[in-house]
Amino acid sequence: ADRFLVQATVxxxxxxxxxxxxxxxxxxxxxxxxxxxxxxxxxxLLAAIxxxxxxxxxxxxxxxxxxxxxxxEGAWLLSEAGEGPVLSELLAARTKTAMPSLLRIGMAxxxxxxxxxxxxxxxxxxxxxxxxxxxxxxxxTPRAFGFGWWRLLPAYVSGAKADGFYGSPEFMPSxxxxxxxxxxTSDLY
Numbered sequence: 001a002d003r004f005l006v007q008a009t010v011x012x013x014x015x016x017x018x019x020x021x022x023x024x025x026x027x028x029x030x031x032x033x034x035x036x037x038x039x040x041x042x043x044x045l046l047a048a049i050x051x052x053x054x055x056x057x058x059x060x061x062x063x064x065x066x067x068x069x070x071x072x073e074g075a076w077l078l079s080e081a082g083e084g085p086v087l088s089e090l091l092a093a094r095t096k097t098a099m100p101s102l103l104r105i106g107m108a109x110x111x112x113x114x115x116x117x118x119x120x121x122x123x124x125x126x127x128x129x130x131x132x133x134x135x136x137x138x139x140x141t142p143r144a145f146g147f148g149w150w151r152l153l154p155a156y157v158s159g160a161k162a163d164g165f166y167g168s169p170e171f172m173p174s175x176x177x178x179x180x181x182x183x184x185t186s187d188l189y
Contacts, residue, residue, distance in 0.1 A: 002071075004032055004078075010086050011129060015039055015152055016074075020081065031063070031079040031132070031145060039152040041075035049077065052121045052148030059115035061108045063132060063145035079145045084133035087142060091128050101138040105131070112144040113187045123187050124150040127171035155179070 004021040007029075011018045016036040023030050035041055046068040053064040067078040087105070090097075109126060116123060123130070126144055134140030153166035157179050167176065173186040 004030070006032075010089070013129075015149065021078075023078070029081040029083055031081045033077045033079070033149075034073050035075045035077070035152065037074065041070075045151055046075065046077065049148035049151055052151075055119040055121050056115055056147060059112055061112035061141070061143055062115060062147060063143045065145070065148060077149070081145075082132050082140075082143065083135040084140060086129060087131040087133060088128040090133070090138065097138055105138075105142050108142045109144055116147055117184050117187060120184065121147050122150060122182060123147050124173075124176065124182055125167045125171055126187060127168055129168070150182075155182070 003024050004019070005024055007020040007022060009017060010020055010031065014036060016034045016039065019032045019034070021030050021032045022028070049065055050068060053062075053066065056062045056064060063080040063082070065077050065079045069076055069078075109131065113123060113126065115121075123144065123146060125146060130146040131142045131144055133142050150166045154164070156165040156167065156172065156176055169177065173182065173188075176182055176186060
């Protein structure tokens, strides 16, 4: 959409392309996911993702998906963002991570998942690709994003192709990998 100034591409994956943007209406940074044509994009589904995130408004360790829309490039979801990198970008650069930073990351992500679990809001794909840091990098408090995005693709079924289901196999809970329905404890995996 014309209102977003693209700063960088964060990833291109089965959900679509995730960009670090500036929202020219508000002047704030954001994470803009332009949805792949293969994912569900109907209005009720996108509204349900926004509703999931509204329930997490008091979760300080989560970045909320706050808006959806469409443009010539397709349907999109806009999430809040900080000024720093996504954790996967630092890991790809092989940045050495000290134990205090690892503990801070782990505690913040546990708090974000606990907030989601208390409101029956699931993430189901929490990994370094869904964790944003502030401008200070590893010395900052990370925040998780992507709550509710599991709605965009079907759940895993036995024998499914890697791009045909929601989640990254290396971060999926074992019960989901066995094609069982996720439970409230699935994110704790």
